[in-house]
Amino acid sequence: MDRIEELETALTIVSATADHIRVDDARRLTGPGLLWERPGAVIDVFVEDVDLDLIARLWDRHARSVLDALGWQKEKHIVRQFQGGVNLAISAPMDQLYSSIFVAQTAWHFCAAELLEQTPGDFNAMIADVKTVMAKEANPALIALITAAQGHGVDILCDDDEVSIGHGAGSQVWPVDALPTPEQVDWERLHDVPIAFVTGTNGKTTTTRICAAIVRAAGKTAGLTSTDFVRVGDDILDRGDYSGPGGARMLLRDPRLEVAILEVARGGILRRGLPTRRARVAVVTNVANDHLGQYGVNTVPDLAQAKFAVRRTLSEGGILALNADDAFVVAEADRANATIWWFSLDPNAPKITAARLGGHPCAYLLDGMLVFFDGKFEHPLTPVRDVPITMNGAARYNVSNALAAVCVGKAMGLEERDIRSGLANFKPDAKDNPGRCNEFSHNGARVFVDFAHNPHSIAAVCEAMSAIPAKRRFIMLSHAGDRSDQDIHDVTLTALEFKPDIVVAVEMENYLRGRELGEIPALIRQAAIDEGLTSDSVLFAGSPTEAARMILDQVQPNDLALLLVLSERDAVFELLEDRA
Incomplete structure (x- = not known):
């Protein structure tokens, strides 16, 4: 048994239970997150018909008592209430994070005993047990x-x-x-390098990649983490979802790195926290309904709070760049203690107007130009038509992402010529931005591939694609089985804004998540027919690759196809490249 496994299994702390109380496994917090900026441990408690204020009072008393008995008088405790439960956390020294799990569990043991009117364990004996683990872990x-x-x-x-x-x-x-x-x-x-954090429900991967392109145009070795890979310069260190602290550490330890752009997703923020407090700039692209119901994040405002954890990574003088066009971002910004630079597609947006009047930097779209206001003067940077990722402005979500990247470049002190160059040379193709509106040509038709998967991202892509003239329109649709029937119906209706002539409903066996085979395509089919498509216009495919092949076999000159690909991505790309 190695040291970590020994620490993880050192104690088993049993607490009183009841049908109306569910407690998730405690988890270590290694850096700033939703609750606060401290390392330590957190327990998520879900309840029915229990006074949350009572739990908060019990945690306040018992957590403090346990921390003091362990000699952790300088450590803190915190409670966050949410609909149906509470997050209960304690802080801990960085060499005691496994022990902190047992500290939190011990504090909850005494809370649960009092809450359920049961006899608790012996306080002194339980404290002695935790101290034994602390001594083993101490470094x-x-x-x-x-x-x-x-x-x-x-x-x-x-x-x-x-x-x-x-x-x-x-x-x-x-x-x-x-x-x-x-x-x-x-x-x-030894020294730090400039760091940018990028988060949001959608657009964070593209924004991260644009920022890296700008850094590269400045002649520096850029590194990025993302939901797809970790990359330094042109070298991909590893593929996979590296939007958490593990990917950040991998990148920040590479000796070639000169500037880091770190994509951070909801899961990494909530599970472990963020890896550093030394960022020069952090971006929130937007906040929308996606992946709710985990770790006490049940509503979109809750999700906004989680995304805004990036503000806790900022070093002194750091910049928080925010989307002024997103209502949830604007609402959460009122609670953020940070220097904010707003960006917007509307030069007259309230936050842009206020920033200009107050002499605060901001970025916006004005008469087809990306503009940066430095607090005193406007700096027209580049026409939208010269930013390929925007598709001549039709992909408005990518105009917004480009404005966010302008703020990052400016916050890092990069030259405007390098910002322009990075924007101009970043292409919407499978090399620069794989899976984000990548265009292929087949039999005279335009074929686009995008990994959009939630209503917000699908709506944005379909809006952009609907502006492209076409003889006939094809769309490939699939959904993960852990979405509700209503969610699948609503997302399908959102995709139909593309105005397709043919819909291919796709089965994804690896994403059934409790559903029966054929169930999800049937829901897609019914939603499409309810919206006026004929039954002959809604086809079925057993896999994404099969669906892509079906569409490629049918498209003719001047047709337009949108492939929303959730799985078998490499196979679909390979098929398109073979058919190009």
């Missing part, structure tokens, strides 16, 4: 390095295996069990 060398790094004004990143100080070209990495003393570290060669 004084790590704490000494953290303190020294803070004193030298340089970032330190920790995980179960490695510790690194500085970023990229200014970093050094050590095994966690072979750490140097602060006196052995060559502090002169």
Whole structure:
């Protein structure tokens, strides 16, 4: 049994239970997140007909009692109430995050006992057990390095295996069990690199890639993390969903890195938190209904709170770049303590007008130009027609993403010529922006591939595509089975804004998630027929690749096809390239 496994299984703390109370497994928080900026542990408690204020009062008393008994007088506790439950968290030293799980569970043990009127365990014995684990986990060398790094004004990143100080070209990495003393570290060669965080329901991957293109145009080695891969320069370090702290550490430890653009998704923020507090700029592209119901994030305003956790990563003087066209972003911004730069498609949007009157930087679309206002003067940067990702302005969501990238470039002090160059040379193809409105040609027809999967992103893509003239329109649709019947119906109606002549409803066996075979395509078919399509116009395919092949076999010159691909992406791309 290795050390981590030994720590994870060191204690089993049993708490009182009831049918109307459900407690999820506690999880470690390694950095800033939804609740606060501290590392520690959190427990999610879901209840029915229980006074949430009572739970908060019990947590306040018992968490404080447990922390004090362990000698953690400087550590804090917090409660967040949501519809149907609470998040209960405690903070902890960075060398005690596994122990913090047991600390939180111990505090909940006493809360649950009092809440359910049951006899708790022996307080002193349970505290002694936790102290035993704390002693095993303690790493004084790590704490000494953290303190020294803070004193030298340089970032330190920790995980179960490695510790690194500085970023990229200014970093050094050590095994966690072979750490140097602060006196052995060559502090002169260690430094941070500029970091941008990008989050939002949609657009974050594209914005991240545009920002990396701008950095590259400035002659610097850009690195990015995303839901698709981790990349430094032209080298992909690994493929997969790396929108959490693990991907960020992988990137920030690469010695070639000079500027980092980190895409961060809801899951990473909520599960573990964000990896650093040294960002120069953070972006929230938008907030929309997607993946609700986890970790106490049940509503779109809740999701906005989670996305705005990126504000806690900003270093002194850091910039929070926000979409002034998104109502949920605007509402949450009122609670954000940060220097905000707004961006908008409307030069007369209220937040843009207020920013200009107040002498605050902002970015907007004006008479077909991307414009940056520096607080005093307007700087027309480039015509929208010269930004390929916008499809001559038809893809308005990508105009917004480009404006967000302008704010990032400006916040990082990059030259306007480099911002223009990065925007001009970033193409909507499978090389620069795979899976985001990539265009192919087949038999005289235009074929677009996009990975849009939620109502917000599908609506944006279909709006852009509906502006393109075509003889006939084909669309490929599929949905994951964990969406409700109503969600599948509504998303299908959103996709029909593309005004298709032919709909291909696709089965995805790997995404059934409890559904029966044929159930999801049947829901798509019924929604399309309800909206006026004939039964002959709604076809069935057993897989995305089969659906793509069916459409390619039918398209003729001047037709337009939109393939919304959720799975078998590589196979669909390969098919399109073979048919091009």
